Amino acid sequence: MMTATKVKERSLLGLKDLDSSEIEQLLERTSHWDNQSQKLTPVLESRFVSNMFFENSTRTRFSFEMAEKRLGAQVLNFTAAASSVEKGESIYDTVRTLESMGIDAGVIRLKPAGVLEQLAEKVAIPLINAGDGNNEHPTQALLDMYTMTKHFGALKGLKVSIIGDILHSRVARSNLWGLTKMGAQVQFCAPENMKAPELAAYAPYVSMEEAMQADVVMMLRVQLERHASGILQSAEEYRRQFGLTEERASKLSAGTIIMHPAPVNRNVEIDDAVVECSQSRIFPQMSNGVPVRMAVLERALL
Template sequence: MSMVSTQTKHFLGLKGVSADEITSILDRAAHWEQNPARVTNQFNGKFVSNLFFENSTRTRFSFELAQKRLGADVLNFSAAESSVQKGESIYDTVRTLESMGIDAGVIRLKPNGVLQELAEKIKIPLINAGDGNNEHPTQALLDFYTMRKQFGAIKGLTVSIVGDILHSRVARSNLWGLLALGAKVQFCAPASMQAPELAEFAPYVSFDEALKADVVMMLRVQLERHDSGLLRSAEEYREQYGLTVERASRMAPHAIIMHPAPVNRNVELDDELVEHEKSKIFTQIAHGVPIRMAVIERALS
């Protein structure tokens, strides 16, 4: 099954999605970025629910801004305050809201595989706002949008993704979409953070090699992985896999730094690089709203 189903308008991921479909979303986002009306009445009377079963600040606010700019009514749901705490299943929660008449759901989940199961049973469009370590398609789309604005095209770019590939849904969505768009992807990660099943699609390279790319995308280090033994210390990680000022100085003059945020400053990225002229981190965040407007519009149209 394709991760984008045109029959139900679910938007679950970028694996198997064509370059044409990705490009059409990027083009529509460009329309919304160029027409920054505060609010349109396009989806007046439509109800969209943000179903966050895992904490998020930036992604949720970005979706909410996009929904409100399109004129939709927004229902925010947080698992911490919901019946899920009382044992109600995720399916029952989503099915309940569907029964009440919402028109679409934006959903973020911690467990892998649950979103795909939900999509097979739920008829309203579901938009993936991050599921386990599987995919985070709207993050990847705003990354592509940022690259395309910077370089004019994505085809032919080399993109290095550095960090915890094993647990990263951002790395996976970027991989599938970038390959579809004709970019070359390479990974750089400590042995304990590599995803071996992805090696056939993107080679693992040294940090020195990764720095030669057009785009160096640093992934957030999940510091809670200290406990699981994957990470000895934040200091050691920075020393071996952090983008320091010295390492950044070896990047090509035209190359850019990206990061899905939030940044652990002085761990995966030196503090002074976060807003460096090479860094597109806050530009990426700004592009989240027009991208999510395009995705929501696609689901509701």
């Protein structure tokens, strides 16, 4: 059985607490798995992993499941909508129940920020953060960083603009912590009511025009439901002021790449014609998620 210290070392709760050498190791192992010609390498064939999603997800859950199955793990998929959590069972009780049944690691996605860290202190299995409220989404940031590394060769010295709803974005936070540790320069661009003021000490907020002057332009998904609450004036107004329109994209430097964590609201944060243009790396980002998650699972269980 792993010691409490070992469990904590093998968990991945966020990038804020990782140092640059740990991030580098994960990116190196990602490259290793990315370059394997065989789809199935059953190094985890005797391990049981539960995907515990207390918040809806399609891409992240399928990406983790693909990574787990490529490594030969036995996979248990759990969704809150079909569980006793809907009847009042606590998240802690659910995780402890699955732990008691013998799982070796848990991939977990939660709405409330901060709960995952509390869970990690109380269980004896490694936990992997698949999205923690508006706190962090470390594997998304790692796949983003790996995508940049594949294109540019290194992260150090890159200027990365992250544009959109910074206030509610766990993707923006994990990318901020990870990229800055690897020597990249991060800058934000957001509507006034979508800024996270506490992050301004780590990355400046710039205008849309300044944000276009970067090596990487990363657009964040706009949650259109915020329109109903008045945070978003209208989808068309957002596109006009903060969207990557065809006109803006045409003025990007030839060396700039376009990224997005997906799913994309076409013709809102990015014009339809830009999503799959020659500078876009949106779909390669998605494919890079599998080897990244293979590297994270390997770290947790071997």
